[in-house]
Every structure is written in structure tokens, then in C-alpha cells.
Amino acid sequence: ETGVTQTPRHLVMGMTNKKSLKCEQHLGHNAMYWYKQSAKKPLELMFVYSLEERVENNSVPSRFSPECPNSSHLFLHLHTLQPEDSALYLCASSQRPGEETQYFGPGTRLLVL
């Protein structure tokens, strides 16, 4: 247990569905991250939030919409996804952006049909 939790752990959705991924950190950290991990590809940084403000958006399609209502919670809202969006979505947190040690949650395995 790293102190970062994610729900759901598995999600199957159709291309017309809308769903949300949730991340919660219990470490008192101020920075939170969304990463995408696809088969045979490196871990890709999607978004970075610092104290509820987005500080990085790594050219992610608009069908992914992050939300950070407070420093402990991070959401990733999904709509009209494509099958190629199927991947493991990992949340991480650190004391601050630029803090090198990041703690990862267990991930949400997403399958888009």
C-alpha cells in the first residue's frame, strides 16, 4: 500500500459511454498525476496538478478531462473514447511538482469496446 488508491480497478466501457476514474491520496501531498500505460509502450504522463491547479497537459485528447477538486482527490472523466485508449491508467502523487519521488496507485485497467 502506497497511500494512493484508485477506483474502479477494472472498467469496461463502450465508445459512447461516459465514465470517471477516481484517485485519492492519503499522504498529504500537493501534486497529483495521471499516467497512461499501454502495452509495449512507455509510461506516458497525461496531466499534472499542483494544489488543485493543472500545471501540465501533455497533449492529451479532449475526450480525457481531468478534475482536481482538492489536493487529495483527482478524477479523470472519460467520454467518447476509442479502442486504442484501452490501457492501464495510473495515478501518482508527490509532495510537490518537481518532487522526484512519486507514489503510484494500483491503477485502473480500462477496456474500450
Next chain:
Amino acid sequence: QKEVEQNSGPLSVPEGAIASLNCTYSDRGSQSFFWYRQYSGKSPELIMSIYSNGDKEDGRFTAQLNKASQYVSLLIRDSQPSDSATYLCAAYNAGNMLTFGGGTRLMVKP
């Protein structure tokens, strides 16, 4: 494009042997480097960090950094079957963001 490159493997070593995992990076501005271990179906777990040229030892693990050659490695001594996992190399770039390599799959055979 700032990249971190790793051989995807699998790297197969017998139990008790030394496993050597290698990584190269393209951004000369990177100052900090990390090795994460990821078991199948699990999230990455930080096992080593290194910031200066040379070796850094932690138990059975030794990280090596050569900034001139833009090369990072991880040695695992006395490899155990429980070390079987994918090892991710990551570099902290000038934009203060982690860039990950694709990972090397290590298999330690009893």
C-alpha cells in the same frame, strides 16, 4: 523528443546470478534518475534513485550513472525468483517531469 530507452527483454538469469539492466537517455539536462519495479498487473514501485556519477548501493541493488555517456544501469546481485518483474528506468528532465523508458522484463529462473 526527450527519450529514455531500454531493451524490452526478456532478460533471463539463473537464481543467484547478477542481473544487469541498462538504460540510455537523450536529454543531457536530466539530473536525476530512478529505477522502478513493476510486477505484472501491479503499479510501479520505486526501488532506487541516483543523482551523481558513479555507483550507489542499496542492499542487493546497485545503480550506476554515467552522465557523459548518458547511461544508467541497475545491477541486482544474488537474483531471486521474486525479482522477476519489469524494471522501468526514469529520468527527471529539465521540465521537472519524469520520462519513463519502456521497461525491461527480467526473469529469474530457479
